[in-house]
Amino acid sequence: MLAFEHVHFEYPETPPIIPDLSFTIGDGDFVALIGSNGAGKSTVSRLANGLLLPTSGKVLLDGADTRTTRTSAIARKVGFLFQNPDRQICQNTVREELAFGLKVQGVPEEEVKARTEEALRDFSLDGDWFPFTRSRGERQRIALASVLICRPKMVILDEPTTGLDYKECIAIMDYITRLNRETGLTVLMVSHDMELVQQYAKRVLVLTNGQLQGDGPVTEIMKDLSILEKAHVRPAQIPALALRFGDRFKDVYTVDEMAAALKAAAKKGGAPA
Amino acid sequence: MNLLQYQPGESFLHKLNPVTKLLAVFLYCVACIISDSIFVELGLIFLMLIICFFAGLGKRALSLTKNLLILGGMMFILQLLFVRTGTPLLKIGSLCIFTTGGVFSALLLSCRIIATMLPMMLLFAITQMTDLCGxxxxxxxxxxxxxxxxxxxxxxxxxxxxxxxxxxxxxxxxxxxxxxxxxxxxxxxxxxxxxxxxxxxxxxxxxxxxxxxxxxxxxxTVRSGYRDYPFAAGDGVCIALTVVLIIISALL
Structure with missing residues (x-):
């Protein structure tokens, strides 16, 4: 469980980035964090894994204060996927890269081997690839694999799909969703892409100027256009359209649901009012 | 604060020709290097600080000096332990820890490092890279x-x-x-x-x-740049003064 308790954060001699922020994320949840550029999303994600420490207030991970826990200990529990995979890839082959995180954590040699081969299969990667010359999508997949191979309880994704094509994006998100469902991996995802958020997240936190503007189930936030506007994000198209059509369309979120609802309306006669 | 960052200003130091600044810094460093007297080195550090205060860079110069003191301190310890000339000052049993020669050369070297680094680092505070390039x-x-x-x-x-x-x-x-x-x-x-x-x-x-x-x-090419960088009387005075500094530090 991740808990922010009256977290205040600022760099010296600048106005506070996070004035006073409180929320909790339960185990097994899939939370999307959205907000405009400079709203403090990256700061929140870095506070959550102890890379930044709150100026005042507390960030608790399973009850342990990040201020008194070593970052290397936090890293065993919380994985972090950066927007730019090139910042973490540092080994000559994909196999070594995947094994690196485990070796750092002192996992025995044989288990390292077994888990590496398993991850290579899961992410359809070739262990002998030279990682630096692979495509952007493959590098991001390598980075994600080397984060998830450590089997963290929680993973923070900082705009994980920027610069990926649709197929690569779906591949990564589907894998994370499966882990979330099957192993109870907690996910905190920072994103600008509302289609992605609607498709995968269960709960949405909306951040503006370091303050929580909205916090609720994804279905609720998707229909609250004023909040989305404040967060400077483009609403997901189907829910926004459904909102125009009034009450009969209130449970419509996906293309399939929209198609079904439109057909039903056409049968009854007359366009949706 | 970034120690290499340009600090905008209108002082006489800022207005010098970038080439003059570069040459003056070089000559100032020569003065620091040819001198063998700790007092001259200290004097050169002090002089640089005074110049900076008049150019409105006092705060910057002081924080730089503070940072350079760490480097100077490290060099001091190294010299102290490895220079073996003069008479032993501290002995533990028959093992000599440091000598008078060690103390002298360590002090001289760490002062010299600070005295030479200070003007070099300050060059970045008063010169914009595009101007230097131009x-x-x-x-x-x-x-x-x-x-x-x-x-x-x-x-x-x-x-x-x-x-x-x-x-x-x-x-x-x-x-x-x-x-x-x-x-x-x-x-x-x-x-x-x-x-x-x-x-x-x-x-x-x-x-x-x-x-x-x-x-x-x-x-x-040379003619692609719009700005010209003419030398002024101040540039000549500046270079002349640094040459005088070299002569003084060579004589003392």
């Missing part, structure tokens, strides 16, 4: 591409610093123990920092070269 092309007729290399190298320092911090964060988030107290372990952990930095620099250089190319980098 003046080197116009006045010294250095080909633009070489002047550009020098100034770009300095411009990249803060970029690399921030990139380095981001990479360190990324590796910390993977569980690499940079908070370890074991110094040998720490040295071994440099690889996951240096490799991504090297890779990203190579990519940056590639992209930078290409964008310079499409903007007509190769077409640039």
């Amino acid at each position: 003046a080197m092309v116009k006045r010294l007729h250095i080909p633009y591409r070489y002047a550009f290399i020098v100034t770009t190298a300095f411009r990249f320092v803060p970029l690399f610093t921030s990139e380095f911090h981001d990479i360190e964060d990324a590796q910390k988030a993977r569980g690499v123990e940079y908070d370890t107290k074991n110094i040998f372990k720490k040295i071994g952990l440099v690889v996951p920092l240096v490799v991504p930095l090297l890779m990203s620099s190579l990519k940056k250089v590639d992209a930078g070269a290409m964008s310079a190319e499409v903007r007509g980098f190769n077409l640039r």
